[in-house]
Amino acid sequence: MLFNSIEFLIFFPVVTVLYFLLNHKYRWMLLLAASCYFYMAFMPIYILILAFTIVIDYYAGILIEQAEFKQKKPFLIMSIFANIGVLAVFKYYNFFATTLNTHFDTHSPLLNILLPVGLSFHTFQAMSYTFEVYRGNQKAERHFGIYALYVMFYPQLVAGPIERPQNILHQFYIKHDFNYQNAKSGLLLMAWGMFKKVVIADRLALFVNEVFDHPSVYSGPSVITAAVFFSFQIFCDFSGYSDIAIGSARVMGFDLMKNFDRPYASTSISEFWRRWHISLSTWFRDYLYIPLGGNRVGKSRAYLNLFIVFLVSGLWHGANWNYIIWGALHGFFLIFALFTAKPRASLQSFSRISIFPKINTFIQTLLTFALVTFAWIFFRADYHNTDVMWSVVKSLGNGWPTVHEFFSTEYFMKNICLGQRRRVFFTAIGLIVFMESIHYLQKNGAITRIFSQGPFWVRWSLYTAFIASILYLGIFNNTPQFIYFQF
Secondary structure (H helix, E strand, O other), X not given: OOOOOHHHHHHHHHHHHHHHHOOHHHHHHHHHHHHHHHHHOOOHHHHHHHHHHHHHHHHHHHHHHHOOHHHHHHHHHXXXXXXXXXXXXXXXXXXXXXXXXXXXXXXXXXXXXXXXXXXXXXXXXXXXXXXXXXHOOOOOOOOHHHHHHHHHOHHHOOOOOOOOHHHHHHHHHOOOOOOHHHHHHHHHHHHHHHHHHHHHHHHHHHHHHHHHHOHHHOOHHHHHHHHHHHHHHHHHHHHHHHHHHHHHHHHOOOOOOOOOOOHHHOOOHHHHHHHOOHHHHHHHHHHHHOOOOOOOOOHHHHHHHHHHXXXXXXXXXXXXXXXXXXXXXXXXXXXXXXXXXXXXXXXXXXXXXXXOHHHXXXXXXXXXXXXXXXXXXXXXXXXXXXXXXXXXXXXXXXXXOOHHHHOOHHHHHHHHOOOOOHHHHHHHHHHHHHHHHHHHHHHOXXXXXXXXXXXXXXXXXXXXXXXXXXXXXXXXOOOOOOHHHHO
16 A cells, blocks of 8 residues: 555544554554555565564564573574575565576576565564564564564555664553644654655656656756756655654654654765665664674775675665665775775865865765765666666766757757756756755754744644645656655
């Protein structure tokens, strides 16, 4: 079930009202049943995959807790094998089989199966549970229904945030009474997430799809326009989902972790990854980077550990070379930043003498955004055809006009507006500026003051105007799914 669908518009209030009407001891049943229904709306048979891993991990957690220290590892391996095995079959088998068939002249058969939505998300959430039980940071959950709900909780089931058991499991035992402030802030966050998805992300997709679906037609300026728009499209799409997930859970009294923190305001790639998809980046830090040795080893090994993490991160996003290249690029960016840290620090120290600090920060932010946007080109390019992916990158250097040509109406409409009307293009630009302005006001607490302390008529006028803007400006054709559903 899509958050941006009529079905969810009915599903959410019905489930929420029933949740508060039910006796507390039966609420977990309602949430589990609702979560099953929510997931089965995509493809009913795939609920069996979730059931399989839930049963394995539930008993693995108990066995790990009961075993002596030296006997815990086999049960952890059993859990990891079950979860990674499901990923290997449904997500990675065809990729590796095709690669072997292409480069080594093998004849491995391919599987004609669809990728279950959100597979990587709920698999990683399940694995975090057994990891934490193994480390002694979480007691094994004895209530099978509560554990199943931990994996399947519908707000964040399909695209996160990837929760840790310490944060969410105990919340299913708490009796949540209706709280007006929780409901108001949750609904506002949901509305903001919906705005980012259907108004900004789906509008930017009109430009992005035109270029990336027809790369041979467009040249450098068009690709840059589409790449910049895709940077904001994927942010609005993914963070919009997270906002709706966090907001819908908050209405019922549940607190999910923050998943985005103004990532495009970052002044370095490392800062970007502290702000982007926080639940995944911290997952890889805690369960892969640190176990590999982190930065406690020599520099060369630390660089290798970092590169491995980002290669795996790319592979987590998709079983295709474009995602692996995207992950490798970010790994290279980070390693290069660490390797050149001292000379860059000296240069920055010198530059602050002659340049205002805010200008220095702006330059660093702009450079970071440029690197992230360049990497997004590989992420978005046609992952079924590597030739198309490289042709998009090569086209960056082609077709640059003279200054006179650039400002001509014909060139601007074709290569910058990308076939869309001028009004549509500048509406998209205005929406990006509006969103970033809201982020700035959120940072300074101005938005919170308006909605918590402002006069009644001001607040409800803003609510009405905001909902009207979603209905008027939103793109509702064919109900586009969220980008991260394919992961």
